[in-house]
Amino acid sequence: MERGMNERIRSLRKASADAQPRLSLERALLETVAYRLYEGRVSVPELRALTFKHIMEHKEIHINDGELIVGEKGENPQTAPTFPELCCHTLDDMRVMDGRELISFKVSDGDFKKQEEIIIPFWEKRCIRAKIMEAMTPEWKDCYASGIFTEFMEQRGPGHTVGSEIIYKNGFLDFKDKISESIKSLDFAKDPDALSKKEQLNAMSICCDGIIALGRRYEELARAMAGEESDPLRRIELERIAENCSVVPANKPQTFWQALQMYWFVHLGVTTELNPWDAYSPGRLDQHLYPFYKKDTDCGIMDEYHAKELLECRWVKFNNQPAPPKVGITLKESGTYTDFANINTGGVALDGSDGVNPVSYLILDCMEEMRLLQPSSNVQISKKNPRAFLRRACEISREGWGQPAFYNTEAIIQELLNAGKTIDDARRGGSSGCVETGAFGSEAYILTGYFNLPKILELTLNDGYDSVSGRQLGLRLGRGTDFKDYAALMEAFKCQIQHFVDIKITGSNTIEAIYAKYMPEVFLSVITNDCIARGKDYNAGGARYNTSYLQGVGIGTVTDSLAAIKHHVYEKKDITMERLLKGLESDFDGDEALRQTLLNKSPKYGNDDDYADDIMREVFKYYDDCVTGRPNMRGGSYRVNMLPTTCHVYFGEVMTASANGRRAGKPVSEGISPTQGADTNGPTAVLRSASKMDHLRTGGTLLNQKFSPGAVEGPAGLDGMADLIRAYFAMDGHHIQFNVIGRETLIKAQQNPEEYKDLIVRVAGYSDHFRNLGKALQDEIIERTEQAL
């Protein structure tokens, strides 16, 4: 059965859900034309802005049947433009994307030819990926190739930011006025940067012209279509669309409908300018829309039904946009079509009061009815929010497909304050992407890559040598047998962490400098505080707050491994280090008893057992100390968060067996969740263990919980779920999400994907179709502990 509140939505949703994602070269070709016109004649920011404007003025535009919110990135739903200025795909890349079984993008024959004849010759040497690979040191490249860490910016632009209320209070003509003011205030007599600021501000103004031009084009198209429309009702809709596009994005929106359309133009602008990570998101949508909703319903031009219909139209728009095509390691770390536009509902208002309003409930209804992968729909739960809101969110979540996930408003605010934000900016903030904390509208909080903590323990036991890649990656501090006690092992482990963090951050700072110099994000700068006032680009420190993140992965695996070594090798002494190392090297070949001892007779994180949990705390604290506070190249500093997307599968692939009994090549633990199957004391014990990490020092942590459907049944099940969340958040937990699907269902779905086409599961910070996951990730989700009663 199709989902959606009426025939219009059902047919739009069906078109979105059924379409095969395709690659589109339109943007790449327009960009190439613009570069041929302008490159070398204007400054870099102006070049980027003129390119943006050229695309906005010349891309094909359509209004599809029944649409109320208009605008697509590509020609059709599920069409993905490419970004050759970042990653110039080889023909092989394109063949792989076209042919691969999962996360495929179909490429037309004509596009292969255009890629070969036009795109590759022009962009091959110009693209950022080539510049990055040239700038990186051999040791960085070795670590990257061996899976010590990943690199977020080699195929996608920096982004990791979220919209604020600013676009509902200003049209782009208003932004142009602010830009002119800023240009007027430049002091060419004293400020050595005045010229580069002027170029940047000019460029911003050009971007405003670009997005305004797109709006005008949609206005004209809608009017022309209205003139030819025979259905009188549709004609009126098209006229209204034309009217909306005559107001936004040039001017600030006046109605609920225009507010939704305004954001959508901005979304298209940000994600067409570049392919930034985590796309873009309206963020605190219920807070932004409520004034429009109240005004329109009070004066009777809209009712709840129409408000919901408009929301559902926009939900489809989000779902129409697959994540930019990825290849190689970038695909491994983020193997999904989902692009993480993450809407936060609930939380607190700007004055700190309960933020739940009628639009919050409307969004929950929309989420439940649409059941789409995108947007990632989540709730912020504040201690001030009514229990009815929390219970309603739990009701939807226990249906089993992972939305909404739950974020802790008070923790987010404390995290932001701890990172130096003002209380106002903290209250405007939330979680984006998977779980990343940000001051929405004012912060560039750029994720730089995942960091493989268990792999570093593996190297620590092997004198820094990586037997999988055959490279000496780490420091030569001795083998496992050389450490006289647990403290010596831990000391060596910490030195290795420091060593690899140094390599990673040195590389990331170089990459930040490359982006600042060659790849400004001018349009994004227009709508991010305080880029206009500073005359600086988003990628060069123009935002009010500039943070860089390094995401730790595998804390469960590394904790359990250290706990097993401490317990068996150094304390109980029932396993010798020689035997352990031999077992790990050989993947326990011939010594299953060793593996079973490590699995069954060792303390494990996730059971509220201080023996293991204290080790988790120590590793986390050291990792955090190594990273947090180190300066980035944008005037801000580095911080940590703890999330994996799909990287825990990739990081496991590059590892030998580990001392927690994990076999070689198998996934490591995800987020801050316990190792799959290691937590046997129920959900409260998991939450207690997880809360022993100091979440407030991070920029977000990710905790998965899997429940059997029976465990959340009935009023007691629902209340239990709500109380678990409240208690975890009282202990400063940052985030929790639920899968409510029986193990047997997952196994059946793996065997008969055709019969379970619609089965959606929570992966890590996002939901995905189970059939779209690789076998290793499917297995990992099946192996996660199922909390039953």
Next chain:
Amino acid sequence: MITNIQRYGIHDGGGIRTVVFFKGCPLRCKWCHNPETQSFKPQTAVYPERCAGCGACKAVCGKTQDECGGCGRCWDVCVYGAREGAGRGISPEELANLIAKDMTFYTYSEGGATLSGGEPMAQDTAFLCELLARLRNMGIDAAIDTCGAVPWERFEAALPFAPVFLYDFKTLDPALHKAFTGHDNALILDNLKRLCEAGANVKLRVPVIGGVNDVDEQRRMAEYAGNLPLSEVALLPYHNTGSHKWRRFGMAAPDCEFCTPSKERMDEITGIWEKQGFNSVSIGG
């Protein structure tokens, strides 16, 4: 002695609860789904499907499962998890501290601890009173899931700590009770009456066992209970979930089969209890 501590219980008293399963019970219900809690002595569970045949257990102890005294050595040496123990001694202090770990969850859910089993009231009275006192001092709500088949003095000793009694009411018919639990119900009914008279907070728990206490018997039970100052009943439909446990512990499973009542039957029985003025909830339907 306890067999297990189960956290996140949501069906055994209000809110989120930690359920402690004590070992030892005066009854021998044929539908028992925790047979390992019947004996007051430790026992060993054997999982042949996990056994790798390494012989480690035989090396530390030559006894068969029937002869097992519960020394626990084989539990420790079996790395495959093929031998697990049920039954360990614990002090009231240690137990109270374990229960207190989930304090935050009790706070937010108005939950607490539920002492179950086995029969908690059959444990050493001094132990029980100290445990209840410790829980009370920490502000943790305590509920006692009891079959009622213990001398009145034991209840009397627990009363000052004002626990909630989740009081099992299986049947009104003494012969039926004797046939299926090994005991008649005179003591149980007497204790129930006395608890009510003493003003204790009592909530009935009625296992609905198809073929034992069906509609007619339920009607009699509800009428009987309706004359007592009680207002809450939890109806627990029988499920055949414990049968594998008998085998694991080397115990002979009772040779009778019971039916799981249908949803319609449960609705009918719920109506019977509500007619007598009870708030009823059905658990695990």
